[in-house]
Amino acid sequence: MKISVQSGDWSRILSPNRHFVCVDEHDDYISSGPGLEQSAITEVFRRFFEEREHEFCTPLYGEYTTLQSADLQISSNKHDELVLFGAATGLALIYGHYPGHLNPLLLIYLLNDCNISCLHHELVSSYLPSISEMLERWLNIGPMDSIAEFSSHFASYHNIQVRRSESSICTQLMSTIACSLHGRSEAGHHKLAWEMLHNVVIGPIDIDNAYFAAFLKGFLLPCATGIDLVDVSLRNCGSFFGGPEEFIRTAEMSTIRDFASLNISISCDLKQPSLDELAQALSAAGPQFTGKTFQDIIEDFLAGTGAPCPELLASMMDRFSPEVKTCLSGLRSPTFRMRLMCWAVTGATRVLLEGEPMQLSSTLYMPRVDSQYDCQSHILHYDVELPGVQRQHLKVITAYSSIFKERNLVVWGMSLAPNWRVPRKFGLCIHENSLAPPRLSPPVDLQRSSREFHGYIAAPYDTMSAPLQATMERAHGEFYRVLRIPAKTQLCDIIAVLSNGILSFTIRCDKPLMQDEIPAAQEMVEETVEVH
Template sequence: MDLSRLSHQEAAQLQGLLGRMLGEAPSQAAQGPMVVSGVPQAQPIPPVPGGGPRVLADMGQEALAGRNLGSAPAITPYRTLQHPIPSPSLPTTFGSGNTSQSIHSALGGPNTATPLGPMAPTAGSGIPRVMPSISQPFLGLQNLGRDISSQVNRERLSSASATIPRQPALQPRRQRRGRGPAVPPPSLQPVTPRNMTGCLMTPYGDNAIPNSFIRITVEVRPPLEDPSDDIILFRFRHTSFISRLEDYGLIRRYEVPVDLTVVNLIQQVSSDLQHSGFQYQFVRPVMSSTFEHENLDLQLLSYVNRGQPRHSDRQIRLQHAPLMPQVTIANLMSDRLNYANTGLSLDHDRFVIRLVVANYPISGIFSGRSQGPVVLRRHQCLSRRIYAEFRRDGLTVEANEEEGEETASSGGESDGERAMHAVRAEDPAGLGADVNDENIQPSEMLVPTQRTTRATSATRDVRVLLPSVDANDQIAMRMSAYFPKALWYRPWEPATGVFQTPLFDMTDLPHGVFQAASDGEIVGKFELHGSDVARLTMLFMDTVRVALDRKDFTELLAPQRAFYILEGDGTTRSLGDGVEREIISTAFERYKVSSAKWFSPRMDGFYSLATSQTLLSCNTIPSIRLRQQEELGALCALTFVYGMAPEPLDPCLFQYLLNDRDLEALQETYVEQWHPALHQLLKEWQAIGPGRDISQFETHFALYHDVQTAAMGERDDAAHDAIAVDILYRAIMGPEPPFHPEFEAFCAGFYLPCRNGFTLRKFANAFEGGSEAFIDIVYSSRIASSSTLQDRLTILPPFHGFTDELSALCGYEISDILTHFLSGIGVPCPERFEVAKAHFNPIVDLRNLASPTFRPRAFCWAATGSPTLDTNGSKIKISVVTDDDVNYAQGNQDWMAREGKISFRTCFRQVRMPASYIIQLATAVYDGTTEPRDFMSAIEDWLLTETLNAIGGHSFM
């Protein structure tokens, strides 16, 4: 380090530091220069002229060479807070020699004059001190600038605080806002409630306690013929099993208080079954009890092993549960292990309670098989009917599953519960057989398995009768359930539905349906109010969606019903059955307007259901599409209820659906009635036989089967018969199988299921003549031509003088005018019609204007609320009235007559025409060039415009 570059202050600081390190404190200037004992003293530094301080750097090399300079005052060390002024009692004197040499000597530098001893006493004290070694660097040199840096920082901060303006004070910190209530993130509504509380409901009424009522579904199972057989809970075949129970009225739905005892619930269910259309009868136990809850006809079922599948065959089983009289539904809801498993005990928003008939057998009124007409009689075979179809859950039961030591424990099952049960094949003799019978020989149908239990380590062989099926066989088995092996090879016997009034005619079809749907149920009045038909249609479809969600149309089919179209002030504009017919027609016509989206053309001008995707990609069908198919099915069923043919759908399609998708229901005579061309083609196919040339069918197979006849050249008898079945199915239903999801969705709405077991399928089969007669009568409402409607028109005699006046003016009577209008096609005045059509209801499909049935269908729709005729044979009354006729209009007759408004009253099927406007058209002058060109064009344009304006608008004033 070049000491010549140090300032006075730095030199003084260094001198003070050296003094402390050598054990001496620097003295004040008055005490004289500091000396270091044992170090040659340097000459005093001469004073600087002017009295200013002399910088140590002025000494140059002369001071380092030891030249004697003039004496100079001692340097006062810099005083700091860290280094206080030393006490005067500790004198600090330097020996002879210059300052530079002293510093270098203290630092152990090369200019040290004399070697220092290892230890020398401090002047003025007897304390020895350690002297620095010549060969060792001075310790603490790295701390030389610390005091200077600290002082600079302190002075900088002091100057800044005195000169720099103070910053304004910060704003007071706002109080942190408290957290609000937690908001869950958006999510989709779960398909089923996550717990039982989703089944609770808040009843209406001022004194009602929230969540005091619950929605429940009661499943009643027929008794097992062998009490030792397992009661299986179906998961994979749940929909099929529940549908079968509903067919026999064994699914009951209630809304009951949560504190209702299970005993009272069972008594209610038992009474409902006895008073249903099936008129069930129960067998009383041989040994009765004095306690009521021990003599119930139905017994409560609980889960075996907490509802866990059995390891051997993955079956979930149920068992009879003892019941105490004080047990309530709330108690069942709180028992998650035995009754309230959320994965098994929820039916959408309903708590499922499972019961079984206590004693075998149960009897009811069902259809019997005979050669004559269908006979209803009491049967005791319900258990065999159901359990023959539902023996085990799933299509196959894997009995040869290997089970390791980790699954040897039953997880709570007893040894008896783990015993293998034989899946018995059908026994025609009805005798049954022991699976361990030594007469049974091993075959491909017998699958040996080994099972080890905790009770014994011995292994025994158990043979279980199981069909060996692969994936292809499973598909074939499923298809065979819907398709017979041949066409019309045996007589077909339809099933029948049973109600308290089992057979019906068309005299009052809607009333009969409503009574059957509410049989044994307490149903309130179904009532809708709206400003017009469009508003009522929207409200009605909301009710249909609720019924679809609940799978219960009981409220929608209530016997007491009313539909009102109200004015702005609340007064009734129109009401009655005609309004309801128009609502259903309007809702159905919205599908017909988009016919390409919902209907697929088939043979003979009829249509089937259109599917959006094939079966291969059916798992990606949007849920909204399936819901709309359900709504379409419900609307088609409601058109049947009101005797309106759901055109353009094929009547054979509904014959197929109303008989549980049994293709044998399409018998030869029925196909010939509706599809004569298809019937002829099938007869030719059957007559040609296998192995013959079938090139004559090339067009049909290319159009409906997407296959060439050359690919079917090699056929045996079975294949030839199966192709005939395929021809019939594809020509009517289409290419997709009957278990396509969109077909399933359509059927879910079309059957109109109700709480008491009613379905439209049962009702149609209970109709006199069966489903064929039911469909024929409904489709007789179709308007095939203008003459069909003219047979239903009744033209009342006009007032005196009108006929003569009209004949004198134009040469026509009113009947001639109507006949000419209904038999015409197209638009009589295109320019005038183009202006008027902007006011028509969108449900009117103007694309069919050139059809010969467009005008009669439209006129019937305006007069009755439906484009079909009434199946009860009622007439449409047409009258020509004066302007002051009280039945023509109320309060605004003059305006209506002047504008030529026709009064259509759908509820009464009445049409009133103003005579003054007809005379006005007859007396007008026509030039033959501008529209209208003549009287007949003017009268047809007027009738067509008024008819289309009335559809969906209700001109009834």
């Protein structure tokens, strides 16, 4: 995630071909697979939304929070932390995990390009019914009517004090909005209703401040191909039915609030004689078990709190890792056992909804390769065409397939987008390559007739007066190529050099196997090849 913060490209984490691998301090393989992915992502969410949420969010209305912000400049370290928190929030929604206590209306607002009009009456009523009723009362009065009943709201959310004088309601200005309260027009009266909603959901600070700008850079999860969370998951590609509102509601459904949230069915396959024996055993166990069924016992346990055997747990506490001790700190939570069960079964402390997590698909291309084998020296050469790729954006490993009895050289990485791309969303530059040529000036207003190709904006034919016309032919984004090498090849037999846009491999091979020879089975160990 930190690498993506620096590059501004989240393609690798969001790629449908992503693969999570756990290695030790020596980069030796430990485990991999979908279960590891769920565990890793769940740990990210735990750190950001349980341990550190107070660092980024502040309570605003009821149990809901908003982003901590101020009309100030922020340090580069704080900026990167906010980008990470924003990315964790976007990833949480993609994985169907609700991000902490952030106001759902705030998330819907951000997913609608920060357009406050997306928060319509029915939507506000479903989440904040008291605020919806207050806004209705505000709109039912006129610009010249008394606003005394709204004094507590303005004092709490607008920093405005409303007090009575002998003749009329007068206002003491404590913010720039205060001038709208006295002598306001009909249009100003309605506009102030939107301000009232804004300050309850987002806060009194404008969305353009440095804190929200950094948060949005991560939250949108922009990819080098030009797509982001809004484009792919919600609107342009129509990959999520129902738009931002249903997207957020789906994530809310994953939160475990009570036993009903688990949405599980407990089946018992015991025959009637065994059920009769169970009923007798439960009756003998005490009045708290009398009349209970097998399903009742399971439900009662999951809905219970605390440790079933506190003394035994206390005697073993010093043997647990710090991570386990941290998890056990929530032992008294009414949902602890339910979350623990989900964690054991799925690797996530939440309800996993049907189907795979949503994915932001980026273009995956296969670089061209030349190969040559010298039968006398038994030297194998591969030349992989990677123009413009830098060493830090490249990964090469060896991997053995026990099924096909062959060893492969796997090359993957990221070819960054050209840096003359037209910036989009909120004026943020998705990626800027510091080693590339100077940035060219973007085209003049391309108007609504502009056409987008893979996230890049090309000027329409009727804007030939623009100073720059752009087309896109070069391949970029994530690439992947698998090269076969002899089964007995060791890491020391491979020399990899990246020069002038060509990744060259020189591989020292043993003599080829004869037709009747079968390669011996080897361990499925992944090793990283150092590129010079």
